Structures are given as structure tokens and as C-alpha cells.
Amino acid sequence: MIPYIQKLGIVVESWYPLGGRGHTEELLTNETISSIADAHGVTSAQVILRWDIQNGVIVMPGSSNPEHIKENLDIFGFELIDDEMEQIKALDRDEKHDWY
Numbered sequence: 637m638i639p640y641i642q643k644l645g646i647v648v649e650s651w652y653p654l655g656g657r658g659h660t661e662e663l664l665t666n667e668t669i670s671s672i673a674d675a676h677g678v679t680s681a682q683v684i685l686r687w688d689i690q691n692g693v694i695v696m697p698g699s700s701n702p703e704h705i706k707e708n709l710d711i712f713g714f715e716l717i718d719d720e721m722e723q724i725k726a727l728d729r730d731e732k733h734d735w736y
């Protein structure tokens with residue numbers, strides 16, 4: 637769906653990039669994401685945000701924690717390799733999501 641939309645010149649934004657307030661635990665403690673984060677010396681949140689932008693998807697993470705805000709901006713000093721991009725893509729559960 638996303639590559640198709642992007643091919644039409646439409647910019648895609650991730651609505652709840654970290655799972656949404658109160659629902660971040662599943663993503664932030666995911667073993668695949670954590671191990672990729674460890675390999676790059678970054679956090680799981682940074683890997684998730686980086687994965688989105690490498691897919692050409694805009695991210696607007698919400699945070700009221702100054703340290704998290706700094707961390708979320710600091711995602712341009714590393715790059716996920718193809719294999720890591722694929723590992724995260726493979727976490728897709730083919731669930732229906734809302735599109736706005």
C-alpha cells in the first residue's frame with residue numbers, strides 16, 4: 637500500500653510511530669528491534685523512526701520528555717542496512733489499519 641501511494645506522489649505520515657501513548661511497550665521491547673538497536677548503539681525508538689524515514693514515511697513522534705525529544709531527533713547519524721530493513725518489515729502482521 638505505501639509504495640503504491642508514494643508512487644502517486646502522495647506523502648505518507650505514520651500516525652502513531654511508536655505505537656501511541658500508553659501502547660509503546662510492544663514495539664519498544666520487540667526483540668528484533670532491540671537487537672538492531674544494540675547493533676547500532678541506539679534505542680529501539682530511534683530504530684523505529686529511522687525505519688520509517690528510510691521508507692520515505694514522515695514521523696511525528698509525540699513526547700513530553702525532553703530526553704526523548706532529543707533522542708527522536710538524533711536519527712540521522714546511522715543507517716539501517718537492507719537486511720535490517722527486511723527484518724523489521726517481516727514483523728508485519730497484515731492487520732487492517734485506519735488510513736486518513
Ligand SMILES: NC(=O)c1ccc[n+]([C@@H]2O[C@H](COP(=O)([O-])OP(=O)(O)OC[C@H]3O[C@@H](n4cnc5c(N)ncnc54)[C@H](OP(=O)(O)O)[C@@H]3O)[C@@H](O)[C@H]2O)c1
Nearest residue numbers: 652653654655656657658681696697698699700701704707
Ligand atoms: N490530532 C489528532 O487527533 C491526533 C491523534 C493521534 C495522534 N496525533 C499526533 O500524532 C503524534 C503521535 O501520537 P502519540 O504521541 O500518541 O503516539 P507515539 O508518538 O507513537 O507515542 C508517544 C509515546 O511514546 C513515548 N515516547 C516518545 N519518544 C520516546 C522515546 N524516545 N523512548 C521511549 N518512549 C518514547 C512517549 O512518552 P514520553 O512522553 O514519556 O516521551 C509517549 O508515551 C502526536 O504528535 C499526536 O499529537 C494527533
